[in-house]
Amino acid sequence: MSGMSKIVKTISGIAFPFITIYGLYIIAHGHLTPGGGFQGGAIVASGCAMILVSYGSIWTMNRVREKNLSILESLGAVCFILLALLGLGFGTVFFNNFLVGTNSLFGVVPAVGSGLANINTGGVIPLMNFAVGLKVIVGLFGIVLVMAYASRTKEGKK
Amino acid sequence: MILEGIHIILPILIVVAAAFxxxxxxxxxxxxxxxxxxxxxxxxxxILQAPDVAIAEAGVGACLTTAILVIAIKATKRMEEDA
Amino acid sequence: MSRRDITAVLSFSIVAIFFIFGALMIHPFGAPDETGMDDNIITNAQTETGANNAVTSVVFDYRGLDTLGETTILFTAVAAIIMIFRRLNK
Known part of the structure; x- marks a missing residue:
């Protein structure tokens, strides 16, 4: 797929930072507001797919290497499983929330009931959100990028 | 009252869009x-009070699936042939 | 009507009857039959996991193994697609 017209490129370039910020906000506030790693990652991947469709797959493939995407996705998965295993090591069982109640990083226990939200709560849940978010962003964008690049080669052969 | 009306109208619109x-x-x-x-x-x-699922559906269903389908259609043919 | 049409109409009506019975037997909106586990999670989620969002605390803490399975599914799908299309891209 080659790129689209200049209007589409400009508008998607303007909209892309806002979509990315919104998706990262949903990932970072996963333990406070609706959403989480998967939802925010899907939104950021949607923004990246918009850039891909408007600028063309060759332009994007020259800037983002597919190998790096694979490495980042594996990094997200390894971080997720490592956090679960740390629950086994520091706590009691697999997926134990060992950080809650320690008053250190993300370890504050919030007051019961609805009140002002504190972002420094949640134990390992925000860290798992970051890991899953990285994995979903890179995985979904990698799928779309690889498929678009494959369709480009077919067009070139024609 | 308004919410119940939306509950009736929205599934009908979903079925109409699927038929299209x-x-x-x-x-x-x-x-x-x-x-x-x-x-x-x-x-x-x-409306059914599941904002998590709503965000995931809007991101994956409305954007990424469309992008993949558009890429696939662009690589093949645009018009459907008569069987 | 051919035999195939009759078979199609019969199977469609049987499935429709099952769906209609299911829709009639559904409990009213917002009132599930068993509420023990819901109430337990709603009252204890904030103090046990420290997250204000009860849904996220269920997804990443109480039912963490489900999320691990979902992550594995996504990882396998992405790996398979990249494997197929990498060969096609060369």
């Missing part, structure tokens, strides 16, 4: 109909 997606000969229009169906479905999820 099946019946369209132009495959790009069918892909857009699928996207509209996903968007209406995410609105229905939001």
């Amino acid at each position: 997606a099946v019946l369209m000969k132009d495959l790009i229009a069918a892909a857009i109909a699928v996207a509209a169906m996903s968007l209406l479905l995410s609105l229905e999820f939001y």
Whole structure:
């Protein structure tokens, strides 16, 4: 797929930072507001797919290497499983929330009931959100990028 | 009262959009109909008080699926042939 | 009507009857039959996991193994697609 017209490129370039910020906000506030790693990652991947469709797959493939995407996705998965295993090591069982109640990083226990939200709560849940978010962003964008690049080669052969 | 009216109207619109997606000969229009169906479905999820599912449906169903379908249609043919 | 049409109409009506019975037997909106586990999670989620969002605390803490399975599914799908299309891209 080659790129689209200049209007589409400009508008998607303007909209892309806002979509990315919104998706990262949903990932970072996963333990406070609706959403989480998967939802925010899907939104950021949607923004990246918009850039891909408007600028063309060759332009994007020259800037983002597919190998790096694979490495980042594996990094997200390894971080997720490592956090679960740390629950086994520091706590009691697999997926134990060992950080809650320690008053250190993300370890504050919030007051019961609805009140002002504190972002420094949640134990390992925000860290798992970051890991899953990285994995979903890179995985979904990698799928779309690889498929678009494959369709480009077919067009070139024609 | 208004909420119940929306509860009746939204599933009908979802079915109409799905029927459009099946019946369209132009495959790009069918892909857009699928996207509209996903968007209406995410609105229905939001009304049913499941904002998590609504965000996931809007992101994956309405945007990424459409992008993949458009890329696939661009690599093949745009119009559906008569069987 | 051919035999195939009759078979199609019969199977469609049987499935429709099952769906209609299911829709009639559904409990009213927002009132599930068993509420023991819901109430337990709603009252204890904030103090046990420290997250204000009860849905996220269920997804990443109480039912963490489900999320691990979902992550595995996504990882396998992405790996398979990249494997197929990498060969096609060369």
